Amino acid sequence: MSKGVFFKTEADLCSAFVAALPAGWTAFNETAGFDILLVRADGLQIGVEAKLRLNPEVVVQASKEWGYAPLTPGPDFRAALVPAGHVQNHMSAICAMLGITVITAMHPDDDTEKRYGWRPPAFRPDLPSLDSRMYWSGREHDWYDRCPAARxxxxxxxxxxxxxxxxxxxxxxxxxxxxKLLIILERRGYVTKADFKHVKIDPSRWTRDWLERGTERGQFVTGRYTPDLKAQHPVNWIQIEADFDKWKPVEVAA
Incomplete structure (x- = not known):
């Protein structure tokens, strides 16, 4: 990697890695306690924790909850994502002993190709291939199958x-x-206890702190402290609203 070309934040590192994923893989960011939960087309999962250096913190994070409760859901593989050139040999050896794959990512602006006429892969090692029964790629033992009781x-x-x-x-x-509850609230103007039951959410906090009582008995309306989840998840809000007919209460008009 040339001087001056480096990832400034872990978010930049994750973004570059996700952008370079091959076909057949989906990134669920900030899911199940991992920075990235990669999901292959057939359901296989890789839990990824990212750091700008391979240090004990990211090793502990990638190992979370493993070994304490054998029936706890988890990913098939666990990995630590770090920039290329920021892997210490001893830490890499410790990861191998713990069954954690170290993924090294190149910066998108790396000028190796300009200087030497070739460009290394966006990241190493390759992800487990759907076309192969082998989970390693290039070198044996790149990937360590945890065989979780549940994903x-x-x-x-x-x-x-x-x-x-x-x-x-x-x-x-x-x-x-x-x-879903807030979409019902936005469309109808109020929600009732039946709506909480329909979307399977506990009404306690909502009716006590986040919503106000409506003009009719049993109705709750938007209040000063109602969470603004539309602003927090604008794309997901649109997707969930697009599926309204699939999950709406029967009495709510489309």
């Missing part, structure tokens, strides 16, 4: 958030249920 639960929609930010915003299943 991580995915949200209904691909999160419209970036990965690797210091204060990440995650699209959880609770958020999706809350967005």
């Amino acid at each position: 991580c639960v995915l949200p209904e929609y691909i999160p419209d958030v970036g990965a690797g930010h210091s204060a990440p915003v995650a699209l959880t299943n609770w958020k999706i249920q809350a967005i």
Whole structure:
């Protein structure tokens, strides 16, 4: 890597890595406790934690919850994503012992091709191939199958958030249920306890702090502290609203 070309933030690193993913892989950013949860077309998962250097912190993060409860859902593989040239040999050896793959990513503006006439891959090693029964690529033992009892639960929609930010915003299943509730509220002007039950969300916090009582008994309307999830997840809001006919309460007009 040439001097002066480097990733300034973990978010930049994650963004470049996701942009270089091959066909057949989907990135669920900030999902299941990982910076990126990669999902292959057949459902195979890789939990990825990113850092600007391969250090003990990212190793611990990538190892989260592994080994304590054998039935806990988790990804098939775990990986640490770091910039190319920022891998210490001893830390890399420790990762191999723990079954964590180290993915090294090139900066998109790296000028190796200009200087030497060839460009290295956007990242190494290759991801496990759907066309092969082997999980390693190039070198044996690049990938370490954890064979989880169950895979991580995915949200209904691909999160419209970036990965690797210091204060990440995650699209959880609770958020999706809350967005559905707010869409009903926006369309009808109020929600009732039946709506909370329909979208499977606990009404306690909403009716106590986030919504105000409407003019009719049993109705709740937008209040001063109602969460603005449309601003927080604009793309997912549009997607969920587009599916309104699939999940709406029967009494709500389209």
